[in-house]
Amino acid sequence: MPRPKQEEDLRLLTKVSKLYYEENLTQDEIMERLQLSRSKVSRLLQRARERGIVKITVVSPPGLFPDLEAELENRYHLSEAIVVEARDPQSQSLLSRELGIAAANYLLRTLQDNDVIGISWGTTLSYMVAALQPRPTPGAHVVQIIGGLGPPESEVHATDLCRRLAQLLQCRLTLLPAPGIVDHVEVKEAILSDSHVRHAFNLFSQINVAYVGIGAPTPDSVIMRDGSILSWDMLDDLLKKGAVGDIALRFFDAWGQAIISEVDQRVIGITLEQLRQIKRVVGVAGGPQKIDVIRGALRGRLINVLITDHITASQLVR
Amino acid sequence: MPRPKQEEDLRLLTKVSKLYYEENLTQDEIMERLQLSRSKVSRLLQRARERGIVKITVVSPPGLFPDLEAELENRYHLSEAIVVEARDPQSQSLLSRELGIAAANYLLRTLQDNDVIGISWGTTLSYMVAALQPRPTPGAHVVQIIGGLGPPESEVHATDLCRRLAQLLQCRLTLLPAPGIVDHVEVKEAILSDSHVRHAFNLFSQINVAYVGIGAPTPDSVIMRDGSILSWDMLDDLLKKGAVGDIALRFFDAWGQAIISEVDQRVIGITLEQLRQIKRVVGVAGGPQKIDVIRGALRGRLINVLITDHITASQLVR
DNA sequence: TTTATTATTGAAAAATTTTTCATTTATGGT
DNA sequence: ACCATAAATGAAAAATTTTTCAATAATAAA
Numbered sequence: 001m002p003r004p005k006q007e008e009d010l011r012l013l014t015k016v017s018k019l020y021y022e023e024n025l026t027q028d029e030i031m032e033r034l035q036l037s038r039s040k041v042s043r044l045l046q047r048a049r050e051r052g053i054v055k056i057t058v059v060s061p062p063g064l065f066p067d068l069e070a071e072l073e074n075r076y077h078l079s080e081a082i083v084v085e086a087r088d089p090q091s092q093s094l095l096s097r098e099l100g101i102a103a104a105n106y107l108l109r110t111l112q113d114n115d116v117i118g119i120s121w122g123t124t125l126s127y128m129v130a131a132l133q134p135r136p137t138p139g140a141h142v143v144q145i146i147g148g149l150g151p152p153e154s155e156v157h158a159t160d161l162c163r164r165l166a167q168l169l170q171c172r173l174t175l176l177p178a179p180g181i182v183d184h185v186e187v188k189e190a191i192l193s194d195s196h197v198r199h200a201f202n203l204f205s206q207i208n209v210a211y212v213g214i215g216a217p218t219p220d221s222v223i224m225r226d227g228s229i230l231s232w233d234m235l236d237d238l239l240k241k242g243a244v245g246d247i248a249l250r251f252f253d254a255w256g257q258a259i260i261s262e263v264d265q266r267v268i269g270i271t272l273e274q275l276r277q278i279k280r281v282v283g284v285a286g287g288p289q290k291i292d293v294i295r296g297a298l299r300g301r302l303i304n305v306l307i308t309d310h311i312t313a314s315q316l317v318r
Numbered sequence: 319m320p321r322p323k324q325e326e327d328l329r330l331l332t333k334v335s336k337l338y339y340e341e342n343l344t345q346d347e348i349m350e351r352l353q354l355s356r357s358k359v360s361r362l363l364q365r366a367r368e369r370g371i372v373k374i375t376v377v378s379p380p381g382l383f384p385d386l387e388a389e390l391e392n393r394y395h396l397s398e399a400i401v402v403e404a405r406d407p408q409s410q411s412l413l414s415r416e417l418g419i420a421a422a423n424y425l426l427r428t429l430q431d432n433d434v435i436g437i438s439w440g441t442t443l444s445y446m447v448a449a450l451q452p453r454p455t456p457g458a459h460v461v462q463i464i465g466g467l468g469p470p471e472s473e474v475h476a477t478d479l480c481r482r483l484a485q486l487l488q489c490r491l492t493l494l495p496a497p498g499i500v501d502h503v504e505v506k507e508a509i510l511s512d513s514h515v516r517h518a519f520n521l522f523s524q525i526n527v528a529y530v531g532i533g534a535p536t537p538d539s540v541i542m543r544d545g546s547i548l549s550w551d552m553l554d555d556l557l558k559k560g561a562v563g564d565i566a567l568r569f570f571d572a573w574g575q576a577i578i579s580e581v582d583q584r585v586i587g588i589t590l591e592q593l594r595q596i597k598r599v600v601g602v603a604g605g606p607q608k609i610d611v612i613r614g615a616l617r618g619r620l621i622n623v624l625i626t627d628h629i630t631a632s633q634l635v636r
Numbered sequence: 637t638t639t640a641t642t643a644t645t646g647a648a649a650a651a652t653t654t655t656t657c658a659t660t661t662a663t664g665g666t
Numbered sequence: 667a668c669c670a671t672a673a674a675t676g677a678a679a680a681a682t683t684t685t686t687c688a689a690t691a692a693t694a695a696a
Binding site: 344345346356357359360361363364 | 651653654655
């Protein structure tokens with residue numbers, strides 16, 4: 001009963017495709033030349049693409065990994081993945097530097113004049129700021145989202161990161177004048193009553209882009225290095241509860257779910273829930289130790305943009 | 319003094335290209351995902367095509383010659399060239415049949431309901447009509463543009479061609495009831511006074527598409543076959559004046575310029591000048607003897623559409 | 637033959653893409 | 667430091683392309 005599909009006119013498909021894609025005629029010009037209707041030309045081109053008469057390929061320049069990026073983006077619903085070449089897979093510090101450069105480029109590319117930029121802490125982010133070209137952006141606003149880490153005398157690091165960034169952007173800066181983690185909940189309560197701290201906290205909801213490192217709880221990681229940020233007992237406890245790592249000292253499991261623990265009560269900084277409210281969270285991390293924690297962050301949709309290396313990336317898409 | 323061109327961001331070019339051509343996002347979606355402006359996405363895609371990051375190829379199915387067609391179209395300003403495979407280059411009659419089929423397909427593809435179709439005469443056109451599927455087109459109108467050729471008893475051929483075509487299209491028909499060539503100018507004058515003849519002549523300016531054969535003045539051509547259409551003396555005279563062949567008995571030289579001769583005065587049919595006024599003139603011809611005359615017709619822009627075989631075509635683009 | 641069903645069609649509407657235009661930006665020379 | 671210049675930019679306008687819609691057309695079954 002139905003009208004059977006008309007056999008394809010290969011000659012016409014080919015001719016239209018050539019005129020459109022090789023001679024760069026508009027579909028209107030083609031319609032006139034070949035006596036067809038507007039819509040028919042459009043539909044012929046569609047079919048020519050479907051039938052493989054027209055082949056469109058994107059060649060990847062060497063050192064780029066667009067397929068890995070696409071795979072990450074699709075699998076983990078990222079708005080963007082940036083995969084850089086790990087030139088020396090052994091060296092974590094070299095890798096951090098490369099990731100920092102990539103993150104700096106990304107920041108400059110996406111920077112808007114009215115951005116409210118949240119910044120956590122970490123080696124890689126530190127390299128990011130180091131690699132950043134100055135770019136005056138008076139309307140921007142840098143906000144520290146986690147208190148200073150480590151012993152008081154090194155607290156400058158966290159603060160300094162933000163300060164340098166705001167300096168490079170010539171923009172407003174809001175620091176979080178507090179330690180990242182305190183010994184007792186009571187101390188935290190006291191600190192939270194400080195008006196400067198409260199001011200920073202109140203800004204969290206206005207952040208529209210955050211740059212965060214992703215930490216793996218290995219013995220040589222920064223947070224464990226001198227035992228002063230987190231004790232071994234606490235780390236053990238977190239690991240027992242399934243922690244695979246942290247973002248801004250908020251530990252989570254392989255599915256990106258926050259770990260409920262006493263540690264969490266003592267951290268002064270943004271929560272994972274608040275982080276998830278931010279439109280764009282850029283995670284910068286790579287290296288063999290970080291695979292599990294990055295995967296957790298991805299699965300829990302804690303980040304929307306991932307900047308990593310090609311070896312880590314290929315593990316993540318397995 | 320000038321601002322130097324910014325080095326291309328290969329990563330971005332590649333990424334945008336992939337998203338657009340492989341993931342089929344719209345430029346709007348890309349702009350949102352990568353935080354770019356509408357125009358920038360468009361411009362990046364342009365550059366990616368220019369730089370060869372995006373490669374678009376049209377593959378030719380076997381038996382088609384889109385490159386030859388494009389070359390003919392461009393070199394001779396044709397609106398369309400159709401090149402068919404000459405399966406047996408030796409046989410002129412087989413070739414005519416194939417060209418006829420192609421011409422019939424072309425006619426059906428381009429037929430509009432209000433077409434006024436001029437038809438000349440020739441073996442190939444005869445095959446075209448023979449190959450034509452019926453297609454009722456009540457608004458169309460077939461017009462004979464050259465008188466009947468050959469001895470009176472074979473005059474039916476020319477007329478019959480038109481009649482059969484009009485029959486297949488179920489459309490109006492205007493015949494040119496006269497011989498294609500007469501012995502004396504005086505006779506022509508007399509015939510032109512006939513109202514039916516005048517009616518046909520008056521329609522020439524309304525023709526919007528004409529199908530014509532292209533004749534080569536070789537001893538075995540149809541017009542010479544029995545000496546009754548044209549005498550040997552006259553052919554000699556035409557050749558001396560540079561004639562390479564004819565369309566509808568109007569002889570022209572290698573540049574498509576009409577040959578002024580006594581013969582011309584005695585032909586009853588459309589002139590080359592009138593032919594050139596027609597929006598679309600479809601020439602159907604192929605074979606080794608016809609190369610020079612086809613080239614003349616092309617150079618003189620006597621036709622806008624050429625239907626030929628791949629061997630002839632490749633000679634023509636040399 | 638009629639009928640039911642679905643492909644195909646072209647015009648118009650909607651969506652998308654490209655270009656234009658005015659402005660901003662980055663740089664080398666003064 | 668300050669021009670002068672050409673590149674780069676984004677918003678809006680213009681151009682182009684795709685989709686929708688209602689109508690037509692083509693077939694096989696009844």
